[in-house]
Amino acid sequence: MNRNQYKPNPPIDSISEPIHRYWKMRKDDKAILRALKDHHIDSSKYGLGLTKFREIRESLGLFRTRKQEHSLDTIKPAMIRLRTQYPKAGARDLVGLLFHEEKMGVSRALVVKYFALYEPELVRERRKNRLRRKHLWAAGVNDIWAVDQHDKWKYKFGLALHSYTDPFVGVMHWMKIWWTNSSPRLILSYHLERVEEIGGKQCVHFVDPGTENYRLANGHTLLRHLHDPSLEGTLQHRWMVKKKNVMPEIGWSQLRHRFTPGFEDILDVGVNNGWYNPDILLEALVFHYIFIPWLQQELDAYRDRINNTAKRADRNKLLPHGVPNDIYKHPSDYGVLDFKVIC
Template identity: 35%
Template structure:
């Protein structure tokens, strides 16, 4: 019978380990010690992972941390352990939560595909990036990482070589982080709001099968063949706009990165990788040209339609396009 004061032991997970240790003639004390050290998550066993998570998500609550541990650290940790960790190591966040200083914000739509909010993050132009997304909370987490390099003088968006290396390192890493964020958020059930008549469940399940959650789907079905035809007519997959950096330079940077041993790029190492890679390129004698001559005509340029005018160009790095 489950103990009403303490969480029930995960017998289905630890029974095989107990049997293995018992067959190895370990006594009860040794079995408990080994289980605690290797097979049961405790506040201490998740400490390193929690430090890493809180560097990126300093205000993440218990439910979000459980999701982050599962999707980013491959750790399935009970709510009891995470709650106990917060009590021991993050008492200030617990106090803020109890004092209702941490406010949860809700956004409600009528139904699936009712509306889409598109946000172009002009504030990332100071890094030479334009993030087109519908995920506002994401950008806030990573602006701190991006600002660190700029504030430390590691990156000048006006320096061509630095800008090329920055793109080569940061854009693929940010895309991987976006993909991970997308996977985690869309596959994690949100906290149920009792004040709203909304479907409750995993967002991806609600989106794919709204009829199972007694809600409507306002999606407009379009002809995929027509979209493919338009794409073939107006989009050239080999256009330079789809290259993170010029191909010749990209191959050279990849060669230098391979010589460095292909260090892993994470939020804690991304600026170190960038700085070391930049140093290698600065010392190289055979670095290829980075940009085409701007005076050369571009055969892919499309003439301006009659009666139209060019959009104004803002020279400020933090202004609109």
Template identity: 30%
Template sequence: MQNSYLSVRNDLIKQYTSIGATSKEVQSLFELKYGRKISVRQIQRVKKQKGLSTMKEESSLELIIQAIKEELKAHGKLLGYRAMQKRLQLTYGLVVRRRTVMMLIRVLDENGSDARQKRRLQRRIYHSKGPNFCWHCDGYDKLKKFGIAIHACIDGFSRRIMWLDASSSNNNPKFIAHYYIQCVKENEGCPQLLRTDKGSENSNLAVIQPILRHFHTDSLSGKNSHRYGKSTTNQRVEAFWSQLRRSYSDWWMSFFKVCSVVLVNYCGIHTI
């Protein structure tokens, strides 16, 4: 009986590991299917004995190098090792280890790798009581001179993007109020606290949020449910802008600048 159980256990560990399940996930699946507990250490011991690995055989180095070179031609040049590994897995369907990505980026993009290292900042501590406790709103102006005005709102606890919209303006209070109301409708509720800067574009939010929280009885009801602060200290959304710039907008800013030079030098129609 014991041998039969061990055989079934080992077969399941092999089956689940072959589809990429971690030891912790194998533990949960085994308990769910058979109602019996098995320790992570046991699972790891079996995997070692059977020579099992969650990681499939890595894709050929030639394919990985080709994909990384393709990414480095565009805004993939701004990605770090983790983000690049994920991009290669999701976009190109490659199986690649992080240390392989790290090694290749250092060789293929030495200057970019050094630049990313120098831009690392000390992370500040952020506290939130839970989902939808505080939403952080802000506008992004880096692409504005190219006609793309971005506005976003982030849930402080989960870092979920509540909205991320691009239009001709992020200074129009009507636009910002529309984003907020649509988001509240979709989520069937508003946050306990809404955090914005003192820009005029947020004037409608400063009225709508307290109205929606008017009949609540906690300490953040009514007018206490909206809070102004400096844009630079709006930690959650500023962190998102920093990530956006490193991953995407720096490349697009350079691209649009090149386009503007080409237009000025070779086509005067747009200046008329």
């Protein structure tokens, strides 16, 4: 018998990064192994079986929920920390927060049991809301990017938010916080940074009418004309009026429910103690110097968690189901087209 009939395993250093990336998407072992073989392992040189993959995964410190064997006592300190910043998060959100923020694999049943024991009054507060369904049409990945701003903190704390979303897959390209979101140059810089980061751009913009978006719309149209002269004389953006910019509005609604309540309580402490007074320039500058970098870090973690969490199953949804980041990076695996314009 030829003892060398099996191909050697790939070097761990060459696959550890994608393993961590797919682990963050909460894929099971078979799905991770399949993605590694499709995109990261040279099958002509290396082979990798499921048993060996599990050994490699555990050697990287990545253990499944059952093996972590968490109980109410072991998750309680982490739950207390998370409830300070996310007091309104439900069971599904808490499972994701424990996984992404605390590196803990915890079952939904255990979180529900924790709620019933320690937070019964919050469970009773939850009510069903009537949803009004709207339609948004997109041809594929990078067909449309929708941009919007959020001013709920602008007049209370002097903080302005801005986001960019691919509505086809639900990927949030950025979630920015600054003392303004009304500067045309600033908004355009966000877009150009993202284009440089991914090496391309979308086909069409969805933007709300406003002077802060004019430079963004014109800059995007100019770049599209430079890369495709046949588009000369056409608009490559669409003004969305009367709350028709659906996906960003959904994103802001989820942010207000999932992220905002706990952080507003923290910011209120600063306002009530006189750390922030918009009429005193020095106090406002110090407040922004302290809180903007910290909040940007928290928003980046929130965006990363949203992009690496599969959306709730929806039988009315015609778009592909899966983890947004995975669909965005490997659209062909889901049978969809990528319209990215290479820059």
